[in-house]
Amino acid sequence: MPWFRNHYVCTSCDGHWLAEHAEAMEADCPHCRAYGVAPYRSDDWTCVIEPLGKGFVVLECTRVNAHGPDYKRRKRFPTREAAQEFIKSRAA
Ligand SMILES: [Zn+2]
Structure with a gap:
């Protein structure tokens, strides 16, 4: 089953974070709660x-x-x- 490590940069606050999901999915910024940030990179794990x-x-x-x-x-x-x-x- 697929597993990804997604890399995010929030354009609202320049926050960076990593998260692991079963797909390359959008996520909410943990720093400023901006909605639906798309990953700029996904590592296939x-x-x-x-x-x-x-x-x-x-x-x-x-x-x-x-x-x-x-x-x-x-x-x-x-x-x-x-x-x-x-x-x-x-x-x-
Ligand atoms: Zn943010």
């Missing part, structure tokens, strides 16, 4: 790479509960590059 032993493991967000995303281990790779290739091939 559906799949993330973590070091594990001598290699790397790809984690995929399988569901989202009240505490946030729940990641499950998908596959191990000897290098970070191989893990990135795996994620790219899934997105294609």
Whole structure:
């Protein structure tokens, strides 16, 4: 299931903030309460790479509960590059 880290800049107060959501959604400014600020950037965190032993493991967000995303281990790779290739091939 998709998971994103969204980056926001409020044009009303120049406030910056980050928030994680299941989509690249608009949000209200936590500083001045401006309504419906669109993210200027969204990082796709559906799949993330973590070091594990001598290699790397790809984690995929399988569901989202009240505490946030729940990641499950998908596959191990000897290098970070191989893990990135795996994620790219899934997105294609
Ligand atoms: Zn603001």
